[in-house]
Amino acid sequence: MGVNIMPGANSRCKKGAPLQDGSGATALVLSVVPVYKRDMRCFARLCFLLFCFLAATAADGRTRPLDFTTIRLGGKEPVVLIVGGIQGDEPGGFSAATLVATRYAVKNGAVWVVPNLNFPSIIMRSRGLNGDMNRKFAALDARDPDFSAVSRIQELIRHPQVKLVLNLHDGSGYYREEKIDALRNPLRWGQSVIIDQERMDGGVFMAELGREARQVTEDVNSRLVQSLHKLHVHNTNTAAGDREMEKSLSWYAVRHGKAAFGLEASKEFPVELRVYYHLCMVESLLRQAGIDFFRDFDLTPESIRQVLQADIEVSFAEKRVFLPLDNARPAIGALPLPQNSAPVTSKPIMAVLPCRKNNEALCIHYGNRTLTRIRPDWREMDDSLSEVRVTVDGREKLIRFGEVLPVAESLLVHRIQGFRVNVIGFPGRSDDDSGVTLRRQNFLKHYSVDRQGTLYRVEVYNKRRLAGMFLARFGAPAQAAGRRDRLPAVPGPESALGF
């Protein structure tokens, strides 16, 4: 296989949870890189994982399972812990948690977000690769593959500053106390606020679970998209002998004196609508907890759809190679990459992995979706150059590697002594495309990075070594915002015990 184990990468999120692994019980391998993104407000920790059994068995102490991320917003107490992705096939919950982690700011208190608790299952679109993680909080064998993740999230829940725990799920249908029809009945979980009991002991922060949950339904029911979506409170009365609920994360929190709610959107909805209801519920509870927050988008399904599809990026080699992926082709060929640099992704639910069907290729995952498949052209790097001089639409300028250069009509890359330029998709006669005026109509569209045929790679080499690349975007830069299709979501299997 053509992929190395990434050496020496940082093993923990810069501001994250305790992330010591259990003994390597899995064949997954990764490196984790701290990265500072999104107008300098939040951290996203990003993962690189290799599904390579050979590499994993060569365990050298630097290999780690694909792990969850903890992103901390705001200051001190009270801390609200938001968990997404305990089940890997519930994109409403983990996408909503990701938006809180990356697009919210918090004052008067803190929000800690784990958007990807069961990250390997998210990537594989599985409810639970090792069984249902939300049934592992009462007792768990140390040999269970989920043991490390479960014990570390338990540690976070028990953290003295954590006062409120929200566990985000997508449930089927619409929960109703009485049966109305197949989709609306007591066995469904969608569109409900789940509590384990009416209230907790005095002295516990937000101890009136029932009243607070009803406040959530009141807040959210005033902004329903359709009356069918009406939210209800579901009290599982766990202490009265609900053997299944006793194994859940939220009951673990309640047992440890923390107010906890399970929030369920409905699997009947596309992802953006699930996320809409999740964020409505989360915001109601943040307000009730006295936490001030700010988000940089409108709370509507349409804005949510846009932000979920925005800023999907990956870079390699200190951004000498950079790809925006919001509308990428399903396959990107012969991308020059250094073997020993961990990719940096822009969202905590993204991962770059060897593809399952062809581990010579790298698949870029975003939650349950595979965005694109890259066929790498492994290269040594030359870091003696960081920018090149271009003439774009008649104006001369310097462009750094990793940038996206808007081009209306024409682009010319100036000659660089000792280097050659390869413009992918430009059918030039020589092996150096510098000094040549490039126009959009000259390009072969199927070489573009994006589906519309507007985004092209300009690669700079010193002999066989890659110095870096930038991207030329022809035409109006706003075109990427033009997609209106619904976000894909697969309902996924679910037992009667959806939560």
Ligand SMILES: [Zn+2]
């Ligand atoms: Zn669930």
